[in-house]
Amino acid sequence: MVWGWIPRNTTLIVGALGTHVVLALIPVLVGLVIAVPLGWLASRVPALRAIFIPTASVLYTIPSLAVFIVLPAILGTQILDPLNVVVALTIYTVALLVRSVADALGAVPALIVAAATAMGYRPGRRFVSVELPLAVPVLIAGLRVAAVSNISLVSVGALIGVGGLGQLFTEGYQRDFPTEILTGIVLTVLLALVIDGILVVVGRFATPWARAGAST
Amino acid sequence: MIEFRGVTKRFGDGTVAVDGLDLVVESGRVTVFVGPSGCGKTTSLRMINRMIEPSEGTVTVDGRDVMSGDAADLRRGIGYVIQQAGLFPHKTIQDNIATVPLLLGWSKARARARAQELMEIVGLGQEMAKRYPAQLSGGQQQRVGVARALAADPPVLLMDEPFSAVDPVVRESLQEELLRLQGELGKTIVFVTHDIDEAVKLGDKVAVFRTGGHLAQYAEPAELLSRPADGFVDGFVGRDRGYFRLGFLEDEPPLGPLTPVRVGDIAHGGWSLVVDPENRPLGWVTGEGVVAEADIVPGGTLHVVGSGSLRSALDAALSSPAGHGVAVDAEGRLVGSISADDVLAAITAAREAA
Numbered sequence: 001m002v003w004g005w006i007p008r009n010t011t012l013i014v015g016a017l018g019t020h021v022v023l024a025l026i027p028v029l030v031g032l033v034i035a036v037p038l039g040w041l042a043s044r045v046p047a048l049r050a051i052f053i054p055t056a057s058v059l060y061t062i063p064s065l066a067v068f069i070v071l072p073a074i075l076g077t078q079i080l081d082p083l084n085v086v087v088a089l090t091i092y093t094v095a096l097l098v099r100s101v102a103d104a105l106g107a108v109p110a111l112i113v114a115a116a117t118a119m120g121y122r123p124g125r126r127f128v129s130v131e132l133p134l135a136v137p138v139l140i141a142g143l144r145v146a147a148v149s150n151i152s153l154v155s156v157g158a159l160i161g162v163g164g165l166g167q168l169f170t171e172g173y174q175r176d177f178p179t180e181i182l183t184g185i186v187l188t189v190l191l192a193l194v195i196d197g198i199l200v201v202v203g204r205f206a207t208p209w210a211r212a213g214a215s216t
Numbered sequence: 217m218i219e220f221r222g223v224t225k226r227f228g229d230g231t232v233a234v235d236g237l238d239l240v241v242e243s244g245r246v247t248v249f250v251g252p253s254g255c256g257k258t259t260s261l262r263m264i265n266r267m268i269e270p271s272e273g274t275v276t277v278d279g280r281d282v283m284s285g286d287a288a289d290l291r292r293g294i295g296y297v298i299q300q301a302g303l304f305p306h307k308t309i310q311d312n313i314a315t316v317p318l319l320l321g322w323s324k325a326r327a328r329a330r331a332q333e334l335m336e337i338v339g340l341g342q343e344m345a346k347r348y349p350a351q352l353s354g355g356q357q358q359r360v361g362v363a364r365a366l367a368a369d370p371p372v373l374l375m376d377e378p379f380s381a382v383d384p385v386v387r388e389s390l391q392e393e394l395l396r397l398q399g400e401l402g403k404t405i406v407f408v409t410h411d412i413d414e415a416v417k418l419g420d421k422v423a424v425f426r427t428g429g430h431l432a433q434y435a436e437p438a439e440l441l442s443r444p445a446d447g448f449v450d451g452f453v454g455r456d457r458g459y460f461r462l463g464f465l466e467d468e469p470p471l472g473p474l475t476p477v478r479v480g481d482i483a484h485g486g487w488s489l490v491v492d493p494e495n496r497p498l499g500w501v502t503g504e505g506v507v508a509e510a511d512i513v514p515g516g517t518l519h520v521v522g523s524g525s526l527r528s529a530l531d532a533a534l535s536s537p538a539g540h541g542v543a544v545d546a547e548g549r550l551v552g553s554i555s556a557d558d559v560l561a562a563i564t565a566a567r568e569a570a
Binding site: 111133134 | 316
């Protein structure tokens, strides 16, 4: 371990970390926005669920490296374009979250949905103010898996030359310089822990009611 | 007034839940739909606010066909209390209650103020306003359910087995509360239950449904108990119906004398009624000697003279350990004793008078 390397290369390290965060989290946000309507459809229409859920599972099993390489041909992007990574990870996120959203919405008790309807909620407002909030705990669980999984998958992007902390692995390996590799690994793990922690906290703030029953 | 005219509901799988229902629900009264499961009582209720749409026939609320306008607008004008309260677990009590006012576009402040008012009306402390439903007992949740249904002051209140999930003691107090509320509010209430006791207790009129969605009898409770339309109603009303019917006889049996004792007095054997300094019954002691607080056994039910019925008088007589019941005035002070024989004589007299 060459400790002195770290302060001398803060720009490189911070830059890699920043890129990593952006590449990992933009797909989480975009994926969430896409997965909510798809999951809602899957929870409402059994036929669509029968299509979406297996498709999502299959998509998730495709190795990330293969997706990174195939996407440029499909999207017409350059092989080094970070967009490839963003799109690939968005697909994984959607694949993970469609199921979470569908299950979470499916788990909202029919009685409560019926009560909302009987109060005079129209379907759109009912979804936003009753069904979606009640789905948040399961949704947060899905988001945590997606975020951590993306943080680890972004590293793979380094193999095709896209930035991020994975760059520190490839460079360190090429230069036979373990300090750089270790820095990359430690920062990836820390990043995953921090993002996961933030999601847990966000989840707690978003669902004060979920703990209300336990505290009495 | 709610009117069902030739209403039939057939579900997609061919089952007929309601079959040719003709029924008029009177305004300002409590109408109870009662019957075994699968009799169409809940389906009928849910056709009033269009949660279920009729296959044939029309349902009108105050002359307007429920199918004619927008379903959500219709529902905002009809209070609904669902089974097990069905509160929104992620909303505080005050926000649950404010649901319909907010849907109607009231300001947040006005909706909250209304929620506070309703919490008072249904007997919930203001400290519960910011709590979540999971922090309340089943009985309290039901009160919130009723408050939520009343929030926008709808003329019609639909109650779908609202008290089925709470224990019998709480259910009884919720029923009393509902009758008290109804005395003040005078809503048109349609109440669904499978419990005939609840039906005759709450209903101004009771509609008994039979399996297959047929209306078997639609009558006032006293008539239902004394003149069941057919074998099905007879069987459903049950073997205790003679006893229930006493609840509708408001004659008073004659009262006998009863000399009570107080804690510290000397009892002279047998059963003695112990009263507090205000002359309110505390319970009974048996045997001779100084009356000690620890020896008091709880008495039976008390018959409140004037506000009771022959049923409460008979129950007081039968449930007392001493063999004669205790009659009290509206303030709970002892006025005399009741014997079962006198109650039976009063029943005979009432029957002859009828």
